[in-house]
Amino acid sequence: xxxxxxxxxxxxxxxxxxxxxxxxxxxxxxxxxxxxxxxxxxxxxxxxxxxxxxxxxxxxxxxxxxxxxxxxxxxxxxxxxxxxxxxxxxxxxxxxxxxxxxxxxxxxxxxxxxxxxxxxxxxxxxxxxxxxxxxxxxxxxxxxxxxxxxxxxxxxxxxxxxxxxxxxxxxxxxxxxxxxxxxxxxxxxxxxxxxxxxxxxxxxxxxxxxxxxxxxxxxxxxxxxxxxxxxxxxxxxxxxxxxxxxxxxxxxxxxxxxxxxxxxxxxxxxxxxxxxxxxxxxxxxxxxxxxxxxxxxxxxxxxxxxxxxxxxxxxxxxxxxxxxxxxxxxxxxxxxxxxxxxxxxxxxxxxxxxxxxxxxxxxxxxxxxxxxxxxxxxxxxxxxxxxxxxxxxxxxxxxxxxxxxxxxxxxxxxxxxxxxxxxxxxxxxxxxxxxxxxxxxxxxxxxxxxxxxxxxxxxxxxxxxxxxxxxxxxxxxxxxxxxxxxxxxxxxxxxxxxxxxxxxxxxxxxxxxxxxxxxxxxxxxxxxxxxxxxxxxxxxxxxxxxxxxxxxxxxxxxxxxxxxxxxxxxxxxxxxxxxxxxxxxxxxxxxxxxxxxxxxxxxxxxxxxxxxxxxxxxxxxxxxxxxxxxxxxxxxxxxxxxxxxxxxxxxxxxxxxxxxxxxxxxxxxxxxxxxxxxxxxxxxxxxxxxxxxxxxxxxxxxxxxxxxxxx
Numbered sequence: 001x002x003x004x005x006x007x008x009x010x011x012x013x014x015x016x017x018x019x020x021x022x023x024x025x026x027x028x029x030x031x032x033x034x035x036x037x038x039x040x041x042x043x044x045x046x047x048x049x050x051x052x053x054x055x056x057x058x059x060x061x062x063x064x065x066x067x068x069x070x071x072x073x074x075x076x077x078x079x080x081x082x083x084x085x086x087x088x089x090x091x092x093x094x095x096x097x098x099x100x101x102x103x104x105x106x107x108x109x110x111x112x113x114x115x116x117x118x119x120x121x122x123x124x125x126x127x128x129x130x131x132x133x134x135x136x137x138x139x140x141x142x143x144x145x146x147x148x149x150x151x152x153x154x155x156x157x158x159x160x161x162x163x164x165x166x167x168x169x170x171x172x173x174x175x176x177x178x179x180x181x182x183x184x185x186x187x188x189x190x191x192x193x194x195x196x197x198x199x200x201x202x203x204x205x206x207x208x209x210x211x212x213x214x215x216x217x218x219x220x221x222x223x224x225x226x227x228x229x230x231x232x233x234x235x236x237x238x239x240x241x242x243x244x245x246x247x248x249x250x251x252x253x254x255x256x257x258x259x260x261x262x263x264x265x266x267x268x269x270x271x272x273x274x275x276x277x278x279x280x281x282x283x284x285x286x287x288x289x290x291x292x293x294x295x296x297x298x299x300x301x302x303x304x305x306x307x308x309x310x311x312x313x314x315x316x317x318x319x320x321x322x323x324x325x326x327x328x329x330x331x332x333x334x335x336x337x338x339x340x341x342x343x344x345x346x347x348x349x350x351x352x353x354x355x356x357x358x359x360x361x362x363x364x365x366x367x368x369x370x371x372x373x374x375x376x377x378x379x380x381x382x383x384x385x386x387x388x389x390x391x392x393x394x395x396x397x398x399x400x401x402x403x404x405x406x407x408x409x410x411x412x413x414x415x416x417x418x419x420x421x422x423x424x425x426x427x428x429x430x431x432x433x434x435x436x437x438x439x440x441x442x443x444x445x446x447x448x449x450x451x452x453x454x455x456x457x458x459x460x461x462x463x464x465x466x467x468x469x470x471x472x473x474x475x476x477x478x479x480x481x482x483x484x485x486x487x488x489x490x491x492x493x494x495x496x497x498x499x500x501x502x503x504x505x506x507x508x509x510x511x512x513x514x515x516x517x518x519x520x521x522x523x524x525x526x527x528x529x530x531x532x533x534x535x536x537x538x539x540x541x542x543x544x545x546x547x548x549x550x551x552x553x554x555x556x557x558x559x560x561x562x563x564x565x566x567x568x569x570x571x572x573x574x575x576x577x578x579x580x581x582x583x584x585x586x587x588x589x590x591x592x593x594x595x596x597x598x599x600x601x602x603x604x605x606x607x608x609x610x611x612x613x614x615x616x617x618x619x620x621x622x623x624x625x626x627x628x629x630x631x632x633x634x635x636x637x638x639x640x641x642x643x644x645x646x647x648x649x650x651x652x653x654x655x656x657x658x659x660x661x662x663x664x665x666x667x668x669x670x671x672x673x674x675x676x677x678x679x680x681x682x683x684x685x686x687x688x689x690x691x692x693x694x695x696x697x698x699x700x701x702x703x704x705x706x707x708x709x710x711x
Contacts, residue, residue, distance in 0.1 A: 086430065086478045086481075087430055104351055107347070107348065108345040108346070111331060113350070114350060182203070182669070183668060184606065184608050184668045184669075187602075189437060190395065193300075193397060194297070194299070194300060196240060197239055198240065198665060199240075200247075202242055203669055204218060205278075206669075206681075207240060207247060209237045210678050212235075213229050213234075214229065214230055216230070216281070217681055219669060219672075222684070222685065223692070224683070224694075224695040230281045231249060235254040237250070237251045238271075238293045241296075245278045246276065246277065246278060246284070247281075248275050249273070250296055251274065252270070253272055270291065271289050271291060271293040271308045272288045273306060274286045275377050284377065285337055285376065285378030287334065287335065287336055287370075287379070287380065289366055289383075290333055291308025291309050291311075291332070291364065291366045294391065299416075305369050305421065306367065307366070308367075308390065309363070331348070332364050332366050336379055349384070349385065349423055363387065363389050365388050367384045368382065368421075369382040369419045369421050381420070382419055384421045386412060389410070391433075392435060392436055392438075398441075399416065399441060399474075400414040401439060403448075405432065409430075410428045411427050411429065411446075411448070411472075413426070413446070430450065430452045430468060431450025432450055432451055434449075434451070434493070438491065442499070444473065446471075447471055447517060448470050448472070449467065449468070450467065451466070451491045451505075452466055465487065465489060466484060467487075469481065469501060469515060469517075471520040479520045479521050482523040482524070485503070485505070485525055486513065489505035489506055489507040491503060491504070492505060492506045492535060493538045493550070495546060497540060499517050499518040501514075501515040502569060505534075506533075514575055528575075529575040533553035534551060536549065536550040537605065539607055545566060545568060546567040546569045547565070547639075548564070548565040548566075548567060549562075549563075549605060550563065561583065561584065561594055562583035562584060564583065564644055565577060566578040566580075578642050579644055583616055593620070594620050597662065604664060605617075606668070608668060611668055613637070613647070613673075614638070614639070615634045615673070616637075617632075617663050617666070618634070619631070619633075620633075631651055631652070632661050632663050633650060634666045635649045636649065636673070647689055648684070648689025649689060650673065650675045650682050652677070660677065663675045663677050672692060680697065
């Protein structure tokens with residue numbers, strides 16, 4: 001790296017800039033404590049800033065500060081994959097490039113072809129810049145700073161790769177029966193497609209993690225009989241599955257931070273799948289795949305699909321030249337029990353067209369499949385890579401959809417069957433997808449809802465915010481669309497229910513739109529219901545009823561708390577609110593800040609229509625006081641006779657607390673509710689919510705894990 005980018009110079013620039021008070025160390029500490037539960041989910045801070053809208057302000061600050069030392073404007077633009085594009089039919093829509101087809105993608109015939117593709121991509125980018133000259137595979141790499149005439153020359157030779165492809169198929173699978181005992185587990189968007197989480201249970205043992213290591217608690221009648229901790233030697237744990245006699249753990253590749261600064265600036269570039277025996281917690285095997293963890297799905301027949309995003313998101317110059325023999329730098333790889341394998345060229349999809357010149361980096365969507373019924377469940381049954389980027393995913397029993405983008409969302413459909421992954425179609429739509437619930441596959445159609453901005457003639461200022469719902473066929477060709485709902489508002493939540501879509505947008509009020517999709521070519525808005533605040537998540541509660549959770553607000557759009565809403569959608573032409581409940585009113589304090597992890601992570605909600613229980617995690621911080629105090633709770637409700645009824649709570653009072661004290665998950669087993677934080681497990685009687693038992697963890701390891709520092 002050039003000396004003008006070293007730590008001292010960056011520090012100097014930061015010190016010279018007038019940093020707003022909101023970003024002072026003291027203010028940042030409070031903000032990170034509140035949002036730390038979300039921020040901790042990734043080890044790469046730069047990657048998080050680009051993908052998490054909540055930190056857009058922080059990104060703007062960083063870009064403004066660093067503009068003097070490195071011009072980021074063109075470096076961080078979104079890659080145009082060269083696949084077909086669907087425009088939303090609005091009169092103010094800007095002119096776009098001519099659409100291209102997914103058939104322009106092909107399997108590579110050699111590593112040289114892949115090398116030439118990314119070499120050309122890199123060269124085209126730097127040739128298009130008047131300030132930079134740089135070669136992907138040249139003998140020298142030259143950086144020219146046009147502004148001050150500085151030149152930095154580096155010639156770092158790459159390492160030769162001796163990785164050989166060794167792909168061994170797993171034995172045929174056997175059918176697996178799922179336990180249907182009286183306990184709750186992660187809510188699955190699609191029937192038969194299981195979702196991972198940081199808590200899992202089989203009704204006898206509860207497995208929990210929110211940072212490093214797994215805590216396994218055997219429970220009986222509300223009592224914690226035995227608690228064990230294991231898997232501390234893994235990297236940061238993203239999520240888990242319980243399947244038959246196996247515990248499947250997905251984590252980042254291990255990173256040992258030397259200090260807090262080192263932890264914040266770490267860059268973990270691989271995702272690890274570790275499979276344990278549920279009986280004695282012994283490790284059965286381990287798989288590692290290049291790329292940041294994107295998401296994972298498990299079909300109920302035992303086939304699991306992992307998606308990672310292998311990208312250089314630094315937006316800076318490479319650390320050295322890349323030569324054809326440096327395959328480890330441009331060819332995806334995976335590792336099975338310490339044996340490294342390069343992906344064969346025949347499993348790598350690249351574009352037949354010349355690559356764009358909007359970015360220099362190498363990027364892949366990496367996908368792998370596993371048969372958890374196999375005797376070697378950690379050995380992949382298929383591995384594929386597609387040149388591009390991975391973001392939000394949606395999965396049905398037959399197809400896996402991978403999306404990526406901001407202004408435009410790229411979509412790739414992969415057919416999944418019996419442990420195989422087959423790329424089938426690709427396209428692009430206008431706008432950004434909020435989350436997986438903005439997508440749905442139904443009766444041979446793929447539906448996706450997006451929010452986008454229309455800009456002025458110069459493309460500099462957003463003059464209108466709009467929303468669009470697209471209906472695509474299995475080739476991802478457009479069949480129908482509807483737009484111009486929620487103008488100047490953004491999509492906050494979507495619920496697809498058969499031929500109906502329910503979409504919440506928000507700016508000042510919470511319009512709930514009902515859209516009829518029974519005629520895919522002609523989607524129609526049937527009704528619009530406006531209330532204050534908004535629902536960040538919606539889930540069917542019963543026939544004709546839709547449960548919403550989100551933030552409360554006033555007529556001016558000011559948010560002032562949390563709320564539950566129950567909607568009557570039995571008649572899509574006549575939506576109505578049955579009842580609402582303001583959450584945490586008994587927490588009110590003039591110096592209080594009320595928030596919930598569930599606003600940005602719906603898995604934190606406990607929703608069980610079977611038990612008629614809705615559990616919401618609530619954090620109350622008493623700020624601007626002599627000490628940093630807080631109350632962390634799960635508040636539980638039922639819905640009876642058309643009204644929400646508060647049943648009780650499980651809570652802790654903490655002085656000097658952080659997100660480690662927050663209760664992040666809750667499950668029901670039999671007649672008891674169990675709630676979990678990193679520091680304490682608590683159980684309560686489901687009849688009256690009186691506390692039955694608790695188990696506290698007094699481990700310095702917990703505090704270190706807060707900062708990613710592992711001794």
